[in-house]
Amino acid sequence: MxxxxxxxxxxxxxxxxxxxxxxxxxxxxxxxxxxxxxxxxxxxxxxxxxxxxxxxxxxxxxxxxxxxxxxxxxxxxxxxxxxxxxxxxxxxxxxxxxxxxxxxxxxxxxxxxxxxxxxxxxxxxxxxxxxxxxxxxxxxxxxxxxxxxxIFPTAYEVGVLNGHVRPGDTVAVVGAGPIGLAAIATARLFAPERIVAVDLDPARLEAAKRLGADAVADAAEAPEQLIADLTDGLGADVVIEAVGVPESFELCTRVVRPGGHVANVGVHGKPATLHLEDLWIKNVTITTGLVDxxxxxxxxxxxxxxxxxxxxxxxxxxxxxxxxxxxxxxxxxxxxxxxxxxxxxxxxxxxxxxxxx
CATH class of the missing domain: 3.90.180.10 (Medium-chain alcohol dehydrogenases, catalytic domain)
Incomplete structure (x- = not known):
């Protein structure tokens, strides 16, 4: 064969x-x-x-x-x-x-x-x-x-379920590749108020819209401000990291609201800085995982x-x-x-x- x-x-x-x-x-x-x-x-x-x-x-x-x-x-x-x-x-x-x-x-x-x-x-x-x-x-x-x-069980289990997406949430998905798009599709099953997709590639952001993202942001153009504007300055309830590079993980920790969840799905090959000097007081939950x-x-x-x-x-x-x-x-x-x-x-x-x- x-x-x-x-x-x-x-x-x-x-x-x-x-x-x-x-x-x-x-x-x-x-x-x-x-x-x-x-x-x-x-x-x-x-x-x-x-x-x-x-x-x-x-x-x-x-x-x-x-x-x-x-x-x-x-x-x-x-x-x-x-x-x-x-x-x-x-x-x-x-x-x-x-x-x-x-x-x-x-x-x-x-x-x-x-x-x-x-x-x-x-x-x-x-x-x-x-x-x-x-x-x-x-x-x-x-x-x-x-x-x-x-990709669908990975996005669903490690992203959506680990992130505890609930009805009425603002969900930010950082990375609109296949895993991020599957996360958008399965997050919709829980009736969030809005889903925001963040990526550098315009074609992938268009795909995110087709899969159900309510708003999209270019990762190079201050997506923090868009998410802040949509949430009265609080930040996203759930942020799903679907890239696997230090910059995307650190962005996730900046845009999550106090009491929110960061669900890391991306496979990281380099160390990422965990800014505990900012996060220790925010009651943020960060999860990682391999799909089961x-x-x-x-x-x-x-x-x-x-x-x-x-x-x-x-x-x-x-x-x-x-x-x-x-x-x-x-x-x-x-x-x-x-x-x-x-x-x-x-x-x-x-x-x-x-x-x-």
Missing amino acids: KGFVFHGPGQSAWEEVPDPDIKDPTDAIVRVGAVTICGTDLHILKGDVPEVRPGTVLGHEAVGEIVEVGSDVRTVRPGDRVLVSCITSCGRCTYCREGMYGQCRGGGGWILGHLIDGTQASYVRVPYADLSVHPLPSAVDGKDAVLLAD TYSTPTLLRMAAAGRLPTSQLVTHTFPLDRMEEAYDVFSRAADTGALKIVLGGQQHDELVAVDAT
Whole structure:
């Protein structure tokens, strides 16, 4: 079979790799039908995630069909159409019993495309299949469902739920990339008074408006003043950090109101200053987190009911064998307008790139 293989910083290729086999009785083998590319995959290619060994197939999100299961798998069987979660759960360790699947200590957590071969291939082995794949409702298209493997549960759990968004809140989302846009879409479910999107890219701010932002602000043009004007000087009730750089985190702490919440979702590669000299008196709650994907079944039901605008985030589609081209388009998002790219299997050669505007 073919897979997209990491060979070291700046080195990768779509090439022949061994077919996966059942290794443990809780495994399932999934024929991949649709995958997407994550910003984390770009970090891996840059060498920012040293745990990823050269020779690893990348990818941690997929939709596909079960083709084989181990002897202990009970909830899915060959022929089932499933969503492969970005998080694998053993279901038995202390963290899994508390619903913190991202912190699994039993051989799960974020392992696909990280510690073991991932989903950007013709087939993928999924450990602990009973808890790590989700049967797909027939009403949910694979192109939409694959966005529920990572970005929607991440935005919803780590951003909206950790931030305690409530009816009537002012919510500021700093960063209007895929995670920020998913945070805007899912924050709307809680009827905030207004959502303000902050970004440097005009095209992404336009996308934020389409996804439900009531106001947008250029990050280079004093967004603090706009948020202050909208809130009588108090600041936002909830601020969701969806970039992962020091400047964006520090902006979040400046625009949150006393008693408010800052929910950090962005993956930070550099230290950010925590200005406790200003924050100690403000009763501010700051949360961080890796997605646990406990919300995936709920999000799947909402997608089936037409409550999630998943398809609006997909700007480009490619056949699976054009993985290298898709990575190039995704890595140049500022030029290409790429938000989320979905790649289909070889049987979908009719898929072509779509207009990102």
